[in-house]
Amino acid sequence: xxxxWVRLVAAPPLRNHIVLGQLKRKxxxxxxxxTLVFCAAPLALAxxxxxxxASAAVKEGWDENxxxxxxxxxxxxxxxxxxxxxxxxxxxxxKGEWDTKLDLGLAPQYTWYCQxxxxxxxxxxxxxxxxxxAKDWSINTKNLVTFIEGDDKGxxxxxxxxAPVTGGIPIRDRRDATIYRSTFSVAWxxxxxxxxxxxxxxxxxxxxxxxxxxxxxxxxxxxELMVGFDVGYQVIPNTHLIAGYRFGLQRQAELLGxxxxxxxxxxxxxxxxxxxxxxxxxxxxxxGPDFRDFGKDTAPGFDDEQTRWFxxxxxxxxxxxxxxxxxxxxxxxxxGFGGRSVYDDAxxxxxxxxxxxxxxxxxxxxxxxxxxxxxxxPVGRDDWIYTLxxxxxxxxxxxxxxxxxxxxxxxxxxxxxxxxxxFHRNWVWIGLKAAM
Numbered sequence: 001x002x003x004x005w006v007r008l009v010a011a012p013p014l015r016n017h018i019v020l021g022q023l024k025r026k027x028x029x030x031x032x033x034x035t036l037v038f039c040a041a042p043l044a045l046a047x048x049x050x051x052x053x054a055s056a057a058v059k060e061g062w063d064e065n066x067x068x069x070x071x072x073x074x075x076x077x078x079x080x081x082x083x084x085x086x087x088x089x090x091x092x093x094x095k096g097e098w099d100t101k102l103d104l105g106l107a108p109q110y111t112w113y114c115q116x117x118x119x120x121x122x123x124x125x126x127x128x129x130x131x132x133x134a135k136d137w138s139i140n141t142k143n144l145v146t147f148i149e150g151d152d153k154g155x156x157x158x159x160x161x162x163a164p165v166t167g168g169i170p171i172r173d174r175r176d177a178t179i180y181r182s183t184f185s186v187a188w189x190x191x192x193x194x195x196x197x198x199x200x201x202x203x204x205x206x207x208x209x210x211x212x213x214x215x216x217x218x219x220x221x222x223x224e225l226m227v228g229f230d231v232g233y234q235v236i237p238n239t240h241l242i243a244g245y246r247f248g249l250q251r252q253a254e255l256l257g258x259x260x261x262x263x264x265x266x267x268x269x270x271x272x273x274x275x276x277x278x279x280x281x282x283x284x285x286x287x288g289p290d291f292r293d294f295g296k297d298t299a300p301g302f303d304d305e306q307t308r309w310f311x312x313x314x315x316x317x318x319x320x321x322x323x324x325x326x327x328x329x330x331x332x333x334x335x336g337f338g339g340r341s342v343y344d345d346a347x348x349x350x351x352x353x354x355x356x357x358x359x360x361x362x363x364x365x366x367x368x369x370x371x372x373x374x375x376x377x378p379v380g381r382d383d384w385i386y387t388l389x390x391x392x393x394x395x396x397x398x399x400x401x402x403x404x405x406x407x408x409x410x411x412x413x414x415x416x417x418x419x420x421x422x423f424h425r426n427w428v429w430i431g432l433k434a435a436m
Contacts, residue, residue: 051090052088053090053435055433056084056434057083057084057085057431057433058085058431059082059431059432060083061080061081061083061427063078063113063427064076064078064426065077065425065426066079066116067116068170068425069157069159069164070420070422070424071160071419072157072420074157074158075159077115078115079116080114081113083111083112085107085108087105087107088105088106089105089106091103098132098134099132099134100130100131100132100133101131101132102130103127103129105125106126106127107124107125107126108122108124108125109122109123109124111174119151120150121150121175123147123148124146124149126145126146128142129141129142136190137187137188137189138186138189139185139186140187141182141185142181143180144179145178145179145181146178146180147178148178148179150174151175151176152207153208154209154218154219155171155217156213156215156216157215157217158215159421160417160418160419160420161413161415161418162420163217164411164421165371165384165385165412165413165421165423166369167217167336167338167371171217172337175206175219176207177207177208178203178204178207179204179205180202181201181202182200182201182202183198183200184200185197194233194234194240195230195231196230196232197227198227198228198229198244198246199228200225200226201223201225203223204221204223210256218256218339220255220336221252221253222336222337223251224248226247226248227247228244229244230242231243236277238276238277240274241271241272242270242272242273242274242286243271244271245269245270246266247266247268249263250262250263251335252342254339255339255340259297260297260299261340262297262340262342263294264293264294264335264342265292266290266333268290269288270287270310271286272285280317281315281316281317281318282315282316283315284312284313285312285313286310286311286312286313287310287311287312288310290309290332290333292306294306294342301375310331311329312329312330313329313330315327322354322355323353323355324353325351325352326350327350328349329346329347329348329349331344331346332345333345336373341374342374343373343381344371344374346370347367348367348368348369350365351364352364352365358395359394359395360393360394360395362390362392363389363390363392365387365388365389365390365391365407366387366388367389368384368387369384370382370385381414383412384414386409386412387410388408389405389406389407390406391404391406400432400435401432402430402431403430403431403433404429406426406427406429408427409423409427410424411423
């Protein structure tokens with residue numbers, strides 16, 4: 001199946017566009033067929049190591065600010081939002097010389113914006129995850145390919161400063177695109193030591209039209225390939241100190257024939273800690289400097305050799321069987337998806353989940369998201385989006401549940417005279433999910 005995904009990702013964009021267009025038109029039929037297949041499959045596979053699951057969910061909500069604009073022609077446009085999502089999966093689990101777990105998933109969904117129909121889109125996700133362990137060895141890989149069939153044109157933003165802060169990522173993710181993400185690692189743990197080669201890949205193919213119209217938001221292909229290794233030593237039970245190295249390549253496509261682009265290669269040195277130093281604490285914290293070389297196709301005055309900082313931290317605190325607090329921080333450098341730019345992408349997040357009763361749970365989340373663009377392209381742009389979210393879930397039966405939630409986004413630009421890029425947004429929803 002993995003080889004088929006590679007062929008799909010590498011296929012000409014026109015072929016993907018035609019296939020996805022057909023899926024979109026036949027979405028209703030596909031859901032019925034998939035549901036029938038995966039409802040019948042457990043009967044045939046009852047005695048095998050394969051287990052099949054399926055779910056279907058509907059969600060209805062209100063988006064107060066679909067285009068993330070408080071000013072201009074697209075300002076303060078709200079819409080009811082309807083979503084139908086299905087998920088079918090197969091899991092292979094086998095215990096033997098190699099304890100193996102393989103998860104395959106297919107998740108089609110369709111979203112309608114009732115008052116803003118240009119934002120309707122179809123999303124098809126496919127996943128392959130594998131974990132295999134034998135004595136001192138383990139293999140871990142995660143793969144996700146996403147096809148988005150939406151509008152193939154960007155929007156025209158007329159407010160002061162142009163597109164929303166951070167480029168309007170929710171709007172971007174409703175446009176035509178193919179996205180592939182993959183991670184792979186092999187770990188060897190002889191005694192207290194850990195040796196781990198790692199690999200990751202990211203491909204983002206935007207199938208949208210480019211335009212030189214003032215205010216038009218273009219989307220430009222980008223990708224990253226990275227390889228490296230980690231060495232660790234167990235300083236206390238279940239906890240390793242880690243040191244590692246990465247070599248990576250990032251590519252950014254040109255825009256409208258302009259020769260400026262910020263493709264680069266980098267050397268990354270990381271140190272960190274992984275494991276469970278306490279029964280109620282789990283750590284996965286890595287960080288270090290990036291040494292980047294951007295080549296010669298950057299803007300005049302741009303420093304082609306720079307040192308940036310990378311952080312990837314996840315801290316999980318489980319105070320009781322009913323209380324979990326999770327902190328995460330991630331900061332990395334990547335070329336801009338709007339072209340002719342590069343920026344530091346940083347997300348700082350905290351979430352608290354409480355199991356109120358056997359069937360009721362609630363969660364609160366706060367997040368700060370930052371895109372800090374390097375000068376001089378564009379000059380000094382430093383954007384923030386602050387988010388507060390609350391949600392609750394109810395389980396009526398083992399196979400039927402409901403959820404409701406609210407979130408508030410506040411987008412702020414640190415660049416003077418760009419008030420059109422700032423916005424606020426309320427988003428509320430309620431949903432129902434059935435699973436087998």
